[in-house]
Amino acid sequence: MALIVQKYGGSSVADAEKMLSVARRVAKNRREGNEVVVVVSAPGDTTDELIAKAQQITDSPDEREMDVLLATGEQQSIALLSIALKSLGCDAISFTGPQVGIVTDDVHTKARIVRVGDSKIRSALNLGKVVIVAGFQGENKEHEITTLGRGGSDLTAVAIAAALKADVCEFYKDVDGVFTANPSMVKDAKKITFISYDEMLEMASAGAQVLNARSVEFAKNFGIKIHVRPTFNEKEGTIVMQETKAMEKVVISGVTYNKNEAKITVRGVPDRPGIASILFSKLGKAGINVDMIIQNIGEKGHSDVSFTVDKSEFKKAMKVVGEASKTLKPAGILSDEGIAKVSVVGVGMRSHSGVAANMFKALAEAGVNIEMISTSEIKISVVIDEKDVTKAVAAIHKKFNLGKKVSGVRG
């Protein structure tokens, strides 16, 4: 008997049939003797429809009230899933985020979890019930409804798993697990059986969309084992867990890419202390997340600074750079929205040399030009032309023999 937290996304509960299919799976897990807590997102397009309703009233709806509005989506899901479970003869009870004691800070639409109550859930589990909790939502200390922003339901699941010291937190997705590369791009991409938190974190922040980086970080901090598995079959997926000796034998876990970034280069700024600080503190104050940063010393005591930001923040970033230019007085500002970032991730990199060289060689052989390079202990990222992404990912995947890895070797 295990204590399992399961998280189902919106597409898994989009209609009555899918809801019943999820309910049957949950009921089976319960019958097998497990204690089951289910976290659900809003059904299908509900959240988008609610946002559209608010947008019909005004372009800039109040954020406190948007949280009140959006929280209704997940509340529908918990009620309907509980109804489905009970109709199958499996006792269940639903709770909203506030009811279950998910306390957050005051930042409406992107609140952070401060505390998770466990007494309501434990009492219901002790009565033999399946407990269904609304993802994505909580309340602040004044009992105002808050929502957790992007990937919020995943975060709810991990936070509850941590509060309950669950044996595993299962994420049901419309993919079979985490792959060595995007399977729609690389035909012989292999499902990864085991992966460390750090690798998963790097892969998530490098563009692998299957898991949200915030949730992986939370899981790592509390040592929660994550199992990413497919919704509509019973196969094992990918387990994200503490690093093991076996994992280190594998140099590269996977290749990821991200086409949602844009590059900005500030050319010919004075090469003296404090320059980078001026630029990036202004960007930080404007709430812009900067991903890669590279600085080269150029000619005559001047240097070029390049960085990437999310495409959605590109215009805002260009405005900030324009303002900073009044102080920095650069020789010029260049920008490129047609870029992509390709990364290789693997804990084995630490003890293996030549990984970067191999990656660059693969790209050169494929005729792909590298515009920026950035490395961490377990990741190497390059920025290339967006049109070369498929070619680059395939070349790297082949170079490191990722398609030929025996699945499960790392357990």
Added chain:
Amino acid sequence: MALIVQKYGGSSVADAEKMLSVARRVAKNRREGNEVVVVVSAPGDTTDELIAKAQQITDSPDEREMDVLLATGEQQSIALLSIALKSLGCDAISFTGPQVGIVTDDVHTKARIVRVGDSKIRSALNLGKVVIVAGFQGENKEHEITTLGRGGSDLTAVAIAAALKADVCEFYKDVDGVFTANPSMVKDAKKITFISYDEMLEMASAGAQVLNARSVEFAKNFGIKIHVRPTFNEKEGTIVMQETKAMEKVVISGVTYNKNEAKITVRGVPDRPGIASILFSKLGKAGINVDMIIQNIGEKGHSDVSFTVDKSEFKKAMKVVGEASKTLKPAGILSDEGIAKVSVVGVGMRSHSGVAANMFKALAEAGVNIEMISTSEIKISVVIDEKDVTKAVAAIHKKFNLGKKVSGVRG
């Protein structure tokens, strides 16, 4: 400056345009210096759509979870109305039933209000905000979401008005007020300017659908003045309040009808004590509401008992009567689903004789046969053939000169 509680129904907030129209009206009331609390129902068909979603999963969805599901409708309305008000520059804040402290008993889907908190609302009003509260919902002592059943949002409005000792509780409807008869049936039906709680109660229970009897009773108990007024124009409607001397001068306030009842007659039962008790206690135990009851002594120490029930409970009632027959051994059971109840209501009846005679005369002149008669201090109801309703209401309306009353005479 007054403290006003306003209640808007689902059709008033069905889309963005209507929501903004309500918001403009509320904002105007606020600008005029009033403190305003708004209670809203779920937008348009939202509640029906949510019920349909549950029905797609199972025929008999769990009632606790139905409350969790249905409460999302009103939660959408409060968020959207608050967004609309803020977009117009009018400060507002929304609260769900549980947030505002509407505590109910444990009867899911038709809970009764036990207590209404006022501190949250008062604090927000003191900050100059318009307060928007979700109708129809509350929570029980264990913080489980409950809903109040039919007419629940009206009840929320009256309960909040009572807790705040509001000057008036305004109900915005898609009619101009309460009429002497249904205007779609009687062309010269007049809007009633003032009506007493008791008359309104009798009219509501006699079929006038503009206000729910539970809400009128609540308002009467706490002395809350109700103003029924039209949503889409600024006209005065009907004020429901404590009876005044002036009201007594008017014999009849209005004529109402109800086509949703069915009649059952149990013929030839022994005419001895306890017989009626056996029948009606069995019906009560089965949860069936009986409206009119008539008993006549028949021949040879036997009597006939007739009663009416809501059409939706007719089949259930017939089953109970069938079971009771094993004890009662009646000569026969008759039933008729094609009936209608027509009633005249007026506090002036108390001091005026001949009202019943006049009503019966009007019906006789119109060629309408009376099947049952039942009277209270301020109401006379008759059961007639369903096909005669329009004729009967028009004849009575004319007989009492209701179309020629000067509106406002009763203030």
